[in-house]
Amino acid sequence: MPYQTIDDVAYGSAKLEIAEVVQKLPEFFANLAIIVTHLDSTPALMCQDREYLRTEHGVACKEIGQALLIEADSVSKYLYNCLSGGFDEFYLVKEPCQLKTFPTQKTFTTPPYFASELSPVFLETFKQIAAVGYLSDGIGLNYACDPKFAPILENMPDLETYHLRVLPYKLDRSGPFDPQIIGPIDIRKKSISL
Numbered sequence: 001m002p003y004q005t006i007d008d009v010a011y012g013s014a015k016l017e018i019a020e021v022v023q024k025l026p027e028f029f030a031n032l033a034i035i036v037t038h039l040d041s042t043p044a045l046m047c048q049d050r051e052y053l054r055t056e057h058g059v060a061c062k063e064i065g066q067a068l069l070i071e072a073d074s075v076s077k078y079l080y081n082c083l084s085g086g087f088d089e090f091y092l093v094k095e096p097c098q099l100k101t102f103p104t105q106k107t108f109t110t111p112p113y114f115a116s117e118l119s120p121v122f123l124e125t126f127k128q129i130a131a132v133g134y135l136s137d138g139i140g141l142n143y144a145c146d147p148k149f150a151p152i153l154e155n156m157p158d159l160e161t162y163h164l165r166v167l168p169y170k171l172d173r174s175g176p177f178d179p180q181i182i183g184p185i186d187i188r189k190k191s192i193s194l
Contacts, residue, residue, distance in 0.1 A: 002115055003150045006123070009132075010150035013113035015157040016141040018088055022079045024156055028149055029075050032132065033097050036068040038089040038107045041138075044068045047084065057081050065101030091126070092133030092145075103128050110138040 003012025021028055039047040043066045050068070053059040059078045060071040070078045072095045087109045093099070108114075108122050126134060126144060134144035143153055 003154065004115075004118070005147050005150075006118075008147065009126075009144050010147040011114045011118055011144045012142075012150055012154065013110065013115040014141045014143065014153045016153065017086060017137045018090065018135050018141065019083055019085075020156065021135060021141070021143075021153070022083065025149065025152060026076070028133065028145065029079065029092065031072055031095070032075065032092040033072045033095045034070045034075055034078070035064065035091040035093060035097075035099070035102060035129070035131075036070060036089070037066075037091065037102060037105075038087070038109065038136075039084045041087040041107065041109060043105065048082070053078070053082060064097075064099045065103075066105060067102035069097055069099070071095065087136075087138040089136040090134065091129060091131040092135075093129060093131050099129055107136070108134075108142060109136040110140045110142050113140060114142040114144070 003010045005011075036044040036048070038044060045063060045066055045068060048061075048068055050061055050063065053061055057077055058074070059082065060074040061078070062069050062071075089107050089109050103125055106121055106125075108119060125131075131144070132146070134142070136142045141153070143150075145153070
């Protein structure tokens with residue numbers, strides 16, 4: 001899908017999930033903190049126990065309003081150990097991050113796709129918090145980033161397994177009727193069995 005560049009930031013969409021960007025393009029997060037605003041379309045603070053992240057995973061984090069700031073030196077720990085499985089939203093900011101609160105609760109997880117429409121509210125929020133990147137997934141990935149990463153993100157999707165990623169459920173095919181959904185797939189595993 002095509003991307004557009006506004007004020008030296010590329011905005012677009014790709015047939016990916018955040019976990020794939022983490023695995024295939026770790027430099028996307030280099031030396032940046034992340035602001036987690038939503039996990040599974042729910043405000044991040046309702047999903048993540050800050051004390052658990054600190055004690056069990058060594059993740060340095062703090063609340064900024066209804067969002068969760070993961071400090072740059074803890075981003076890889078968080079992304080590899082604590083990332084959920086879809087409809088998540090992250091803003092990337094340079095450290096030190098001086099934000100005391102996050103300015104909006106609106107989410108921009110997919111759909112709609114950034115390739116076809118950029119919300120003025122999103123652009124205002126992105127600029128207001130001095131973000132340098134953004135990722136949100138669901139049915140595909142919306143992104144904002146340094147233009148050098150946009151072609152990489154656009155060419156990254158594995159279209160042969162895309163249908164498995166947009167239907168992230170295990171199916172029981174043992175019965176005589178249609179397959180039954182029996183639970184979520186862990187997208188961090190290297191292989192998926194149906």
